[in-house]
Amino acid sequence: MKNLLLASALLFLVSCNEKASKTNSNYPAGTEPEVNIVEQGKVLFEGRGNCTACHKEDQKVIGPSIREMAQIYKTEKADMQAFLRGETPAIIDPEKYEIMKVNLEITKAMTDEERAALEAYIYSFAP
Template sequence: MMKKLLMISLILYSASAQMSLTERGKELFMKYNCNICHAPTDDAASVGPSLETIAIHYLGNERQLMNFLRGEAKPIVDPVRFGIMKPQLYKTKHMFEEDYRALAYYLTSVHKNQ
C-alpha cells in the first residue's frame, strides 16, 4: 500500500513539474517577445520557424536547443535565416539553467502534448 502511494505521489509530482516547466517556458517565450516571430503553427507570414517546426526538429534533442539559446550551438531549423534570429539571442544568453530547460520544454511541448 505504501509503495502504491509513493508511486502515485511521484507520478503526480512529475506531471505537475512538467506542467510548471511548460508554463514557465511559455512565460519566458512571451517575456522575450519570441511570439512576434514564432507562430504556433506554420504560417507563410511568420519571420521565424513555427513552434510546431521547432518541436519537430528539437524534440528529444532539448540539450542542443538549450545550447542554441545560449548562443553555443548552430541552429538546426532553417539555418539560412539564422541572421534574423542572431541579434535576438542576447535576450536568452544569460538565463538561469532552469529557464533554459523550461523554454526548451515549452518549445518542444507542441509534440509532447499531441
C-alpha cells in the same frame, strides 16, 4: 449507531477524495513543483524572450512554427539548450541566423532554469 457509522464512512470518503485531488501522481509526495515548468516557459516565450515576434504555434512567420521547432529538435535529437546559449548553429533556417542573433542575446542572458523552461514549453508542442 447506524447513523454514526454512516456519517463516519461518509467523512472518511470525503477526506480521502479531498487529499487525492491535491496531489499530482506525476511527482513523489511532497516534491510537486510550485509552478509548472511549461507554464514558466510560456511566460518567457511570450514575454521577456520576445519569441512571439518570429514564432507562432502552427504558422511559419519569420521563423519556424513552435510545432516545427519541437518536431525537428526531437527528431534530430539536437541540443536546444546549446542553441539557446549560442553554442551551436541553427539547424532550422540557418540562412536567417542574422535575424535570430538579436533574440539569441536574450536567451544567452537567461539562467539555465529559464532556458530549460523555454525548452519544456517548446517541446510541449512535439507530436
